[in-house]
Amino acid sequence: MTTIAIIGAGPGLGAAVARQFGRQGFDVALVSRNQDRVDALASDLTREGIVARGFAADVRDPNALAAALASATARLGPIEVLQYSPVPHRDFMRPVLETTPTDLFGPIEFSVYGPVAAVRQVLPGMRGLGRGTILLVNGGTAVVPHPERAGTSIAFAAESAYGQLLHDTLGGEGIHVAQLIVPGAIxxxxxxxxxxxxxxxxxxxxxxxxxxxxxxxxxxS
Ligand SMILES: NC(=O)c1ccc[n+]([C@@H]2O[C@H](COP(=O)([O-])OP(=O)(O)OC[C@H]3O[C@@H](n4cnc5c(N)ncnc54)[C@H](OP(=O)(O)O)[C@@H]3O)[C@@H](O)[C@H]2O)c1
Structure with missing residues (x-):
């Protein structure tokens, strides 16, 4: 059995994806900053018959994120599916003319360094399996930048470019990279x-x- 790792596994989309893939037979690695919360979600999933474990990491700390994914692989086996979908922080969404270089550190760490760290950690395992899926989930500002949400607009654009490059580079190896845009709210x-x-x-x-x-x-919409 292989594993889906959900980076940003909260009660909304993260939990729903855990159930969807878990019911299809995937083991589930849940990653967020709060160990208690991912453990509680893992317990709920376990009661439903899904093999799930929680791992704490802040996606803004690339080494911690890589270590969490290494632990997940050691506990659950190779990661076939990586979903990157932490919910962006509210303070990333400042008006464009009030946005300083310092204001962009967080969004870039969150939406660029985090995905790069996660992908680099799981790619050797996917190559070993001979297949893999990388799913990026973003809001509509990834496609149409919003002047009141400069940080996410700029960083999502960079994340999108990274994802498109991965898509074009890895498709021939059986590793499918895709992005789901969720316009408006969940x-x-x-x-x-x-x-x-x-x-x-x-x-x-x-x-x-x-x-x-x-x-x-x-x-x-
Ligand atoms: N919610 C919306 O209306 C909406 C709209 C459009 C797109 N989206 C997309 O949908 C996805 C989120 O879905 P959701 O809103 O239903 O969220 P969710 O899956 O319920 O929860 C996401 C989790 O991300 C974790 N997280 C936040 N910052 C983190 C960090 N720095 N490091 C590690 N984990 C972090 C939080 O857990 P901790 O606090 O425990 O770390 C949170 O529980 C994202 O890809 C987002 O771009 C959401």
């Missing part, structure tokens, strides 16, 4: 933007293995 009960609906979309992307950028809903 909305419980929404036909396409409920966490479980988004998790089904991500499962479909993993199965279909076609194209880099996918949209959960219309961009102006």
């Amino acid at each position: 909305v419980p009960g929404h036909p396409r933007k409920d966490p479980a609906a988004l998790a089904r979309t991500l499962w479909g992307i993993h199965q279909d293995r076609h194209g880099f950028r996918h949209f959960a809903d219309d961009l102006d």
Whole structure:
């Protein structure tokens, strides 16, 4: 059995993706900053018959993130699917004319250094398996920058470029890299933007293995 690692595994999308992939037979590594919270989610999943473990790391600390993924591999086995979907911090979303170089450290650490650290850690295992899937989840500012949310707009654009480069470079090795854009908010009960609906979309992307950028809903929704 192989493993999905969910980076930014909270009660919304992270938990829904854990259930979606767990029900399909994946073991689940849950990564967020708070060990108690990922342990509690892992316990819930275990009660539902899913093999799950929690690992604490701040994605803004590349060494800690790599160490968490190394522990996950040691405990659960090779990571076949990596999802990078921590929820961005509110203070990344400042108006463009108030944004200083220092204000961009956090967004770049979060959306660029974190994905690069995670991908570099899991790629040898995916190559060993001969297959893998890397899923990036972003808001609509990855596609249409928003003047009131400069940090995420700038950093998501860089993350998107990294993902597209990986897509183009790794496809020939059976490693599929894709991005899901969620315009607006994740909305419980929404036909396409409920966490479980988004998790089904991500499962479909993993199965279909076609194209880099996918949209959960219309961009102006
Ligand atoms: N929520 C929305 O309305 C919305 C809209 C558009 C796109 N998205 C995308 O959807 C994904 C998030 O889904 P969600 O909102 O339902 O979140 P979620 O899966 O419920 O939780 C995400 C988790 O990310 C963790 N996290 C935040 N900062 C972190 C850090 N520095 N290091 C490690 N973990 C961190 C938090 O846990 P800890 O506090 O324990 O670290 C949080 O519980 C993201 O990719 C986001 O871009 C969300």
